[in-house]
Amino acid sequence: MSELTDDLLQAFSYLTKRASRDWPAFDCPPEHLIEFLQALRQEYGYDFLTDVTAIDWYEESPRFVVVYHLFSTQQARYIRVATPCLDDNEPSVPTVSGIWPTADWHERETYDMFGIQFEGHPDLRRILMWEEYPYFPLRKEFPLAGHEVDLPAEDIAERTGVKAQPAPMMGGPFHSGQTGPMSRREPRADDESWTEVKRRPEELDSFDQPREFRESARREQ
Amino acid sequence: MAIKEVSIGDISARGAAAEQEFQGEHLVVNMGPSHPATHGVLRLKLELDGETVTKCEPVVGYLHRGDEKIAENMTYNQFVPYTDRLDYLGPIHNNVTFAMAVEKLAGLEVPPRCQAIRLLCCELARVQSHLLGVGVYAMDCGSITAFMYTFTEREKIYSLLEQLCGARFTTSYTRIGGLQRDIPDGWLGNVRKVVDEMEPVLDELDALITRNRIFYDRTVGLGVISKEDAIAYGLTGPNLRGSGVALDLRKDDPYLGYENYEFDVPIGSTGDCYDRWLVRMVELRESLKIIKQVIDSMPDGPWYAEEAKKIFAPRKDKVMTSMEELIQNFMIVTEGPQIPEGEVYFEAENPKGLLGFYIVSKGGGVPYRMKIRSPSFCNLSILPKLVPGHMVADIPVILGSFDFVMGECDR
Numbered sequence: 314m315s316e317l318t319d320d321l322l323q324a325f326s327y328l329t330k331r332a333s334r335d336w337p338a339f340d341c342p343p344e345h346l347i348e349f350l351q352a353l354r355q356e357y358g359y360d361f362l363t364d365v366t367a368i369d370w371y372e373e374s375p376r377f378v379v380v381y382h383l384f385s386t387q388q389a390r391y392i393r394v395a396t397p398c399l400d401d402n403e404p405s406v407p408t409v410s411g412i413w414p415t416a417d418w419h420e421r422e423t424y425d426m427f428g429i430q431f432e433g434h435p436d437l438r439r440i441l442m443w444e445e446y447p448y449f450p451l452r453k454e455f456p457l458a459g460h461e462v463d464l465p466a467e468d469i470a471e472r473t474g475v476k477a478q479p480a481p482m483m484g485g486p487f488h489s490g491q492t493g494p495m496s497r498r499e500p501r502a503d504d505e506s507w508t509e510v511k512r513r514p515e516e517l518d519s520f521d522q523p524r525e526f527r528e529s530a531r532r533e534q
Numbered sequence: 535m536a537i538k539e540v541s542i543g544d545i546s547a548r549g550a551a552a553e554q555e556f557q558g559e560h561l562v563v564n565m566g567p568s569h570p571a572t573h574g575v576l577r578l579k580l581e582l583d584g585e586t587v588t589k590c591e592p593v594v595g596y597l598h599r600g601d602e603k604i605a606e607n608m609t610y611n612q613f614v615p616y617t618d619r620l621d622y623l624g625p626i627h628n629n630v631t632f633a634m635a636v637e638k639l640a641g642l643e644v645p646p647r648c649q650a651i652r653l654l655c656c657e658l659a660r661v662q663s664h665l666l667g668v669g670v671y672a673m674d675c676g677s678i679t680a681f682m683y684t685f686t687e688r689e690k691i692y693s694l695l696e697q698l699c700g701a702r703f704t705t706s707y708t709r710i711g712g713l714q715r716d717i718p719d720g721w722l723g724n725v726r727k728v729v730d731e732m733e734p735v736l737d738e739l740d741a742l743i744t745r746n747r748i749f750y751d752r753t754v755g756l757g758v759i760s761k762e763d764a765i766a767y768g769l770t771g772p773n774l775r776g777s778g779v780a781l782d783l784r785k786d787d788p789y790l791g792y793e794n795y796e797f798d799v800p801i802g803s804t805g806d807c808y809d810r811w812l813v814r815m816v817e818l819r820e821s822l823k824i825i826k827q828v829i830d831s832m833p834d835g836p837w838y839a840e841e842a843k844k845i846f847a848p849r850k851d852k853v854m855t856s857m858e859e860l861i862q863n864f865m866i867v868t869e870g871p872q873i874p875e876g877e878v879y880f881e882a883e884n885p886k887g888l889l890g891f892y893i894v895s896k897g898g899g900v901p902y903r904m905k906i907r908s909p910s911f912c913n914l915s916i917l918p919k920l921v922p923g924h925m926v927a928d929i930p931v932i933l934g935s936f937d938f939v940m941g942e943c944d945r
Binding site: 332333334335336338360361362363364366368369380382386389390391393413414415417418419422426439440441442443450451455457 | 594595598600602603607638639641765766767768779781783786787876877878879880881888890892894902903905907911912915919944945
């Protein structure tokens, strides 16, 4: 296993070794990512992309690191490649969906959860959360219990005594009613004031956008 | 008075003009999210030209519960019940895969008896999942009888799991570093009885469905996935093997001691729906074969890692009588199993495909980041490529052949 590591470190001078407890792992700068993954696929037999995901290191820089796990179907071994997003505020890395079509959905999910842009992705939309959900949920600053405000939601303040504003839920999440005909049992949003057909009202755009919230969270610190 | 003459030719010309006008007009139809053929809450946006699908866009996420976020906010053992809800048709395998991923991060080896029990559970889960998979698939193709046969057998596995851990459905059987408890007395005999009873049922199922002319005509040559596509789209499990790729981690990168047992890995030749069915049917028999071997060679000894004092809670009787064990128990319950810093990726061959856990730890009892690589999510991503060109009525047959679970796809 260490032979492969040495080989790769020699062949690709821009790589650095990454601490790992299992498989060979490398840090690769984003500008060489496509080149390196192509080489792994064509010359080293890593033909199977099992996973694309990201880590949010929150207070460190680079804040977002995108992690790829490749698998070789011939030799049954893995390799981990991590690439940092150079800009902490508008993170982006090049897409690999041109090499492996499976990356299409993985990258959509990573965008959905972390807000990382994949340059050149054919159809970068949310996939698990609904469109126009105001947060990127797996970012570390996501307000799990809502965030504190001066004018809290009355029902929550009454129930919990906490001055918190919950994350807006318009357009989702989706529930299906238990009774009635099949047509009414389709899962639908609690609040249907905006849907796929009826777009999100513009005045909401100024409210709770992820970036603004992030900046205000940083200011408070 | 003038009479206007209408000739037959005029009418047909008008008909042709109307046909011209509507020719090539595409109709967008929603299939799902609650549709019996979508096995959960999968929604397909279909664009149709007559009966033929020209475009298919899967919409997933209706069952998204944020499992990865939940995992960041609780200890490793607390997350075990959440893994039940991933692939809820073979939950005990998810428990085992998760526990093994964390143990890999901790560099912890569990004793042979624990491994054998886990392996037995994995194969029971595979049988459980495939029985439902084939039964429901037969139902998708129009045969309700086969489902009754397979579900009767599946029910027996529920009873076995109830004897094992007290829960029929959501098992939560593993702990980091061991199991919830040892197997009860006489349980292995019960497993053998169920396995022996199951074999004739599989023969009957083969006679009913596998050589059935109607089923054959319905599935052969439908939904063909080439080897290259299967790899490019990240398909795993029976769907990948149905396309002729011999990738099974139980053979290729054995864990839990799979290398000690004798079994074959079936692969398909054409990659159509029928091949995927055949792979599942053969895998059922192979799993039964493995289960019998495990029962015959079940090792004795401890069923949890005794030396891992900061990971696996001590026995209850010791907690009540000894100070050190009481403290140890308290620390594990309140702060979680102490796992070192680092990152690790572990995948196991789940019934639906490769279930992977990527865990990043900063040390302590809570993961910093945990990504779940779910096989159903990747398997479904091939639909936009696969479905166009097929008829609407073929879609339930194609979907059923994938045997996916939305709980796992949406996490």
